[in-house]
Amino acid sequence: MTETESSAAPSGTAPSRRALIGWGGAGLALGAAAAGGAVAMTRTGDDVAPVAAEAGGAVEFHGAHQAGIATPVQDRLHFAAFDVKTDDRGEFVQLLKDWTRAAAHMTAGHPVGDAFGGLPEAPPEDTGEAMGLKPSRLTLTIGFGPSLFDKFGLQDRRPEALADLPKFPGDNLEKARGGGDLCVQACADDPQVAVHAIRNLARIGFGKVAVRWSQLGFGKTSSTTPDAQTPRNLMGFKDGTRNIAGDEPDRLKKFVWVGEGDGDAKSAWMAGGSYLVTRRIRMNIETWDRTSLQEQEDVFGRDKREGAPVGKSKERDEPFLKAMKPDAHVRLAHPDANNGVTILRRGYSFTDGTDGLGRLDAGLFFIAYQRDVRHGFIPLQRGLSRSDALNEYIQHVSSAVFAIPPGVRDKDDWWGRTLFSEEA
Numbered sequence: 001m002t003e004t005e006s007s008a009a010p011s012g013t014a015p016s017r018r019a020l021i022g023w024g025g026a027g028l029a030l031g032a033a034a035a036g037g038a039v040a041m042t043r044t045g046d047d048v049a050p051v052a053a054e055a056g057g058a059v060e061f062h063g064a065h066q067a068g069i070a071t072p073v074q075d076r077l078h079f080a081a082f083d084v085k086t087d088d089r090g091e092f093v094q095l096l097k098d099w100t101r102a103a104a105h106m107t108a109g110h111p112v113g114d115a116f117g118g119l120p121e122a123p124p125e126d127t128g129e130a131m132g133l134k135p136s137r138l139t140l141t142i143g144f145g146p147s148l149f150d151k152f153g154l155q156d157r158r159p160e161a162l163a164d165l166p167k168f169p170g171d172n173l174e175k176a177r178g179g180g181d182l183c184v185q186a187c188a189d190d191p192q193v194a195v196h197a198i199r200n201l202a203r204i205g206f207g208k209v210a211v212r213w214s215q216l217g218f219g220k221t222s223s224t225t226p227d228a229q230t231p232r233n234l235m236g237f238k239d240g241t242r243n244i245a246g247d248e249p250d251r252l253k254k255f256v257w258v259g260e261g262d263g264d265a266k267s268a269w270m271a272g273g274s275y276l277v278t279r280r281i282r283m284n285i286e287t288w289d290r291t292s293l294q295e296q297e298d299v300f301g302r303d304k305r306e307g308a309p310v311g312k313s314k315e316r317d318e319p320f321l322k323a324m325k326p327d328a329h330v331r332l333a334h335p336d337a338n339n340g341v342t343i344l345r346r347g348y349s350f351t352d353g354t355d356g357l358g359r360l361d362a363g364l365f366f367i368a369y370q371r372d373v374r375h376g377f378i379p380l381q382r383g384l385s386r387s388d389a390l391n392e393y394i395q396h397v398s399s400a401v402f403a404i405p406p407g408v409r410d411k412d413d414w415w416g417r418t419l420f421s422e423e424a
Helices: 089-107 146-150 191-204 249-255 265-270 293-300 329-333 377-387 389-393
Strands: 039-043 048-052 076-084 139-144 182-188 209-220 274-283 348-354 360-370 394-404
Touching (some): 076 191, 089 191, 191 209, 293 329
Antiparallel strands (some): 039 048, 076 182, 076 209, 139 394, 209 348, 274 360, 274 394
16 A cells, blocks of 8 residues: 555746636647746656656646656645536547647646636636646646446447456445546646646536546655655655656556557557556554554564665665565565566545544545556555555555546647547
């Protein structure tokens, strides 16, 4: 859950968002130049994708892969799952096109339309709460859930790699918090920018889609930039030490990106995409906070101060698994204990008030990307759910799986085109 031994698991000043752009205005430059933020180049697969060089900059929206996967992890999250309410395929395809244009505007630091100067009798085209804020490295990543393939005649295009997750030992899943026909992951360094993005997509989709559930997150619990300081989770341990990095094209190609030859003809549209698993994992904070330091370190198989594996002195020292207790999290989650299973993680901490019994509702919103769910999260979680010592202190309370299509390659492309193009 919390240790990436499983591999589970930016300069310049941006202009105000009050620039006068029309909704869907033609010829608008939506890249880093338009946002005014400098970008750096990093290799994320077979292509070179620009990423923001500073927290206030813009991340390039277009590319072979969607941003928000191998992109350096931002500090804040707003994740939303939607149910599709329309039965009209053409109407839904148009929504995806509208969402794509809106996403390109917002990730570049622009509003989706006029927030203040429109007709007084009409609602504003943008909700306005992000006006004047920088792009904050906003990324928007869309995914399609298994239930979407029961609509619009898509049953024969559902990839086998988009497998339904089994019920694992210890699961206590809340149906209302799981599943969904589609999802959007908004990551940014400013929480208001992330919330604004989801809010405006939901507004554009009103009547065609409805929010099924959502989750706010803070304090990234894993990183795709291993040279940076490793973040800590709410249990106080460093998290993400051995995560796949955004500048490791070979590992991304092997473990994250769907290949041209993966699966059969019905999954060909996924080439360049990935598969996402989310799990809301509640931590039994009160119990953990009364557990001795020695037991906490035994549970993880790492020391709390440095993050070093048992018997080693530095965080990134190669762990000696047999020196750890048999049920230590690191030992059970390590690829060597799972036939090489490796996934990329982008999790976030959350606190959502209390449970009504005087206990914090807090934990980890687990996000993992992989090339095939059947060979990634499922076998990994099967092992952890049976034996991991950490299970005494956590509980999985929501679950979802999504197919993440390839990136939007240019201004004429749109989210989901490869899935819908034959029928659109």
